[in-house]
Amino acid sequence: MKNYELVLTRVEADLAAGRLRLGERLPGERTLAEQLGISRPSVREAVRVLEAMGVVRTSTGSGPEAGAVIVAEPASPLTALLRLHLATNHLPMGDIVQTRILLESWTARQAAQNRAGETADEADDGLAVAEELLDRMDAPGLTPEEFHLLDAEFHVALSALAGNVLIAAVMSSLRTAIHSYVLAAVPNLADWDATAHGLREEHRAIVAAIRAGQPTKAAKLITDHIEGFYLAARLSTS
Known part of the structure; x- marks a missing residue:
């Protein structure tokens, strides 16, 4: 399994278990990288895939709207x-x-x-x-x-x-x-x-x-x- 796929698997499991819900943010790059033992570029790659799939919407910056938010656009x-x-x-x-x-x-x-x-x-x-x-x-x-x-x-x-x-x-x-x-x-x-x-x-x-x-x-x-x-x-x- 490729490193970015570890993130996809984690997000899928969290959604299925209710640990992640519509409108909530994914953990930050550093947190996911440390938890999964992968690099931050691998996390960024996974987030880009999730965005292309319509699972998340991303915003850059450091404010309250920044990060990857779970959306529903199936x-x-x-x-x-x-x-x-x-x-x-x-x-x-x-x-x-x-x-x-x-x-x-x-x-x-x-x-x-x-x-x-x-x-x-x-x-x-x-x-x-x-x-x-x-x-x-x-x-x-x-x-x-x-x-x-x-x-x-x-x-x-x-x-x-x-x-x-x-x-x-x-x-x-x-x-x-x-x-x-x-x-x-x-x-x-x-x-x-x-x-x-x-x-x-x-x-x-x-x-x-x-x-x-x-x-x-x-x-x-x-x-x-x-x-x-x-x-x-x-x-x-x-």
Whole structure:
């Protein structure tokens, strides 16, 4: 284990045990270095890693605001890390399709269930983002690449409606992989204009089911939507 990893392990253990909490500061460089038997540059390296991960926020100086403070900003650092990991690995088509169905059917179901417990304004705020993307997909003259970029954003926006930060981060991380595979499938489609029209109608039906608070219908529609495209594009998912 590298020296800076000793600091990461220590911070993880302290957070898990409740010895460190949101808003509290990490012990100073000298203290951590002495406690762990490592150099202060190794502590500084660990703090930079923790900051990049969104675990701490640092301020320089010697006043009350100085040092590394525990913060809670999980989504964007996690998304960045997952995207980097996924970019270095070729993902089998079947794995992507199965993961999308697993995540998106659950998020559609949960979003529809959440609809019943939300105020109209709260529900409409979330759905408005998805519907604005649908309106942009209706613009004439969109290239397949432009359409599928909006399509990927639409599916990420739907996942956010479920209210699960981790699943939303995973879906956001998968965006590039989904877009690249979907765009590569376009030449296999017999009639792109007809396919795009069908995808628009399916998108609207999914949103309508969520808006109406129909969990089972929303989950089935999005499953059929994902599977249907890959079948139409004659892509193997095995």
